[in-house]
Every structure is written in structure tokens, then in C-alpha cells.
Amino acid sequence: MGKSKPKTHARLSPYVKGIIFGLFLAGTSLTDIADQVFKEDGSHPCAQSVANTVERCKKEGGVKWDGVMHSSGRGPSRVTTDALDRKIVKLVFRMRGKAKVTVDFVRKKMPSTKKLSRKVIASRLSKAGLQWLRRRRKSLVPVKHKKTRIAFSHWVLSRTMKTLARWVYTDGTSFYLANSETAKENQMRGALGTHVWRMADGSDALYEDVVGPSAYWKAEGTCIRVWGLLIAGVLFVAVLPEGQPMNRWEYVKIIGRYFPRWICQVMGRRAKPILVQDHEKALWTDEARQALIKVGVELLESYPPCSQDLNVIETAWRELRERLAATEPIRMEDRAVFIKRMRSAVGWVNRNRSDYLGNLCVAQKDRARDVLANKGGRTKH
Numbered sequence: 319m320g321k322s323k324p325k326t327h328a329r330l331s332p333y334v335k336g337i338i339f340g341l342f343l344a345g346t347s348l349t350d351i352a353d354q355v356f357k358e359d360g361s362h363p364c365a366q367s368v369a370n371t372v373e374r375c376k377k378e379g380g381v382k383w384d385g386v387m388h389s390s391g392r393g394p395s396r397v398t399t400d401a402l403d404r405k406i407v408k409l410v411f412r413m414r415g416k417a418k419v420t421v422d423f424v425r426k427k428m429p430s431t432k433k434l435s436r437k438v439i440a441s442r443l444s445k446a447g448l449q450w451l452r453r454r455r456k457s458l459v460p461v462k463h464k465k466t467r468i469a470f471s472h473w474v475l476s477r478t479m480k481t482l483a484r485w486v487y488t489d490g491t492s493f494y495l496a497n498s499e500t501a502k503e504n505q506m507r508g509a510l511g512t513h514v515w516r517m518a519d520g521s522d523a524l525y526e527d528v529v530g531p532s533a534y535w536k537a538e539g540t541c542i543r544v545w546g547l548l549i550a551g552v553l554f555v556a557v558l559p560e561g562q563p564m565n566r567w568e569y570v571k572i573i574g575r576y577f578p579r580w581i582c583q584v585m586g587r588r589a590k591p592i593l594v595q596d597h598e599k600a601l602w603t604d605e606a607r608q609a610l611i612k613v614g615v616e617l618l619e620s621y622p623p624c625s626q627d628l629n630v631i632e633t634a635w636r637e638l639r640e641r642l643a644a645t646e647p648i649r650m651e652d653r654a655v656f657i658k659r660m661r662s663a664v665g666w667v668n669r670n671r672s673d674y675l676g677n678l679c680v681a682q683k684d685r686a687r688d689v690l691a692n693k694g695g696r697t698k699h
Contacts, residue, residue, distance in 0.1 A: 551676025
């Protein structure tokens with residue numbers, strides 16, 4: 319009769335605990351599992367240890383368990399308390415935007431964390447749902463305009479839906495046509511976005527399929543300026559003459575030539591639309607105001623500055639750009655061909671995204687609540 323193997327006090331790693339539970343779910347017997355897995359010192363656990371691991375995994379949430387046994391059971395005790403975890407997260411939110419809040423910054427500002435490893439602090443932030451990501455590129459609302467946005471939002475919440483349904487939205491945007499094959503290639507790369515799945519070790523850093531466009535690709539090529547009006551989810555566009563910037567006289571011309579026809583097409587001849595527009599100087603001149611009065615359009619005078627997130631046509635431009643990206647040709651296209659493709663894209667948006675945009679056009683109160691929740695700051699829209 320052979321000697322029994324000496325008992326060891328080595329532990330099962332979290333990874334092995336996961337394997338044990340996986341084999342158990344697959345129907346493997348406890349004895350067979352014990353023969354297939356190893357403890358940290360290379361020895362096999364006993365069947366009872368396997369059974370205990372399975373029971374513990376069930377209690378901790380099954381496949382959601384991270385395999386770490388904290389102070390409530392056997393194993394190393396947790397090095398931070400729940401209260402300390404909350405303090406770490408609060409510090410990050412309190413100092414974010416005021417300092418570069420790194421793990422070392424946390425250790426410097428909180429003496430109680432100096433004995434913790436960087437990995438532990440990063441883990442606590444990760445479990446709180448935080449990740450080290452690139453900051454969003456979005457303009458902020460100056461302090462002086464936040465009060466105006468808050469007052470405007472309270473005013474919007476007091477309006478009736480019948481009044482809000484009369485709102486129409488106007489704005490302009492620009493598209494750039496590539497003037498060379500190289501610029502065209504940059505535009506196509508730019509349309510793929512700023513991120514791509516890459517090797518973590520950087521070994522593919524210079525592969526062509528992971529290299530982004532030139533930093534200047536958005537401003538390369540010929541500019542095509544477009545002006546639009548969004549009415550109840552229907553987008554209308556007018557293309558400015560080649561080389562023509564938007565100014566007071568061009569805006570007056572667009573108001574008189576296009577606005578009545580567009581508004582009548584959606585709202586009828588007796589419509590009394592209320593126009594929402596950003597605070598570009600050319601849009602608020604006396605000439606532009608008189609042109610709006612002449613065609614029967616009321617200007618929303620209380621619309622606050624720095625509030626592009628409250629102008630729904632910005633969302634319509636996004637939908638149009640996505641459609642244009644989906645129909646992007648491989649070769650260069652001239653101005654006439656692009657304008658034709660853009661008008662086709664506008665038609666597609668009006669057929670396929672009109673309900674979505676229409677709902678946004680009458681969701682002003684939702685946006686107003688978001689402004690109030692952000693204390694007058696920029697919203698997600």
C-alpha cells in the first residue's frame with residue numbers, strides 16, 4: 319500500500335477556481351476535476367477542496383465571481399474598505415477637470431492610499447465603472463451663458479406642446495471635396511473613426527490598416543457650404559454658390575427664396591413657425607429679422623448662446639454625414655456629382671430617419687431637463 323501524498327497548504331489561484339467551476343458546469347465529476355487542476359505549488363487539490371470551491375462560486379454569483387476570497391471567508395483579506403473605495407472615487411470626480419488625476423495623484427492627495435499598489439487603486443476605479451479614456455472633444459459652455467441656458471430651460475418647461483410643435487430649426491454646415499487622390503484617401507481613412515482594434519504591444523503600429531488620416535484631412539479640398547431647415551423631422555437643404563460664404567445678404571436671400579416653400583410643404587400655408595437658430599452674427603442682423611417677418615416666421619429671441627446641443631438640426635447633420643459616409647465613392651468626385659449624391663442622401667434621411675428626427679423636434683422639454691440636470695452645462699445631445 320503506497321504512502322498518501324503529503325497535505326499542502328498552497329491555494330488555488332482565481333484562474334483555477336474558474337476552471338473548476340467551468341468543468342463542474344460541463345458535468346465533470348469532482349474527483350476528475352481534482353485530477354486535472356493544480357494548486358499554486360503544482361500539487362492537485364483534494365475532491366473536498368474542489369467541492370468547497372464549487373459551493374463558494376455558487377454563493378458568490380456563479381460565473382460572475384472573480385475567484386478572490388475576501389475577509390468574509392478564507393484567503394487574503396481585502397486591502398481597502400468600502401469607505402476608502404468611495405473616497406477614492408469621490409476624489410477622482412471632485413478633481414477631474416482641475417488636475418491630471420492619475421493613480422499617483424490619488425496616492426499623493428490621500429495619505430491613506432500610499433501603502434496601496436497602483437494596481438489596487440486602478441482596480442478600485444475600474445470596479446466603479448471608470449476607465450482611462452481619451453477626453454471628449456466638445457466645446458464647453460462659458461459660465462456667463464449657463465444662467466441664460468437655465469432660465470431658458472425653465473421657460474421651455476412652461477410652454478405647451480402645441481407651441482413647441484411650431485418650432486423649426488435652421489443651421490449650416492460644410493463638406494470638403496478631395497482635390498487629389500491622396501486627399502481622397504485621407505478622407506476615407508477619416509471616415510473610419512479615431513479608434514481601431516490594435517495589438518497591445520504596438521507591433522502593428524505602422525501597418526497601413528491601422529494608420530489614421532493626416533491631421534489636416536478635414537480642411538483639405540474644396541469647400542461646399544450648405545444651409546438647411548429642419549421641420550417636424552423633414553430636412554431641407556440649399557447649396558450656397560461656389561466660393562460664397564454665409565453673410566447677411568446670402569441669408570436674406572435663402573429666407574425669401576426657400577423658407578416659405580419648405581415650411582408650406584410640411585406645415586401648410588397657415589403655419590406660424592417659430593425659428594430656432596444659433597447666434598452667428600449674420601443670422602441676427604436687422605435685414606435678416608425683417609426678411610423673417612416678411613415671410614411670416616417668428617424668431618425665437620430667447621434662444622441662448624452656446625446652445626448647439628438644443629438645436630435639433632445638428633442631429634440631422636450627423637445623420638446626413640453618416641449616410642454620406644456609407645455611400646462614399648472610392649474615387650474623387652467633383653462638385654456637381656457630390657451635390658447630387660448629397661441630395662440623394664437627404665432624401666434617404668427624410669425617408670428612413672424622419673420619425674426619429676420628428677420625435678426629437680418635439681422633445682424640447684427633455685433637453686431642457688438635461689440642461690437643468692447639468693446646471694446649465696453642455697448636454698449629451
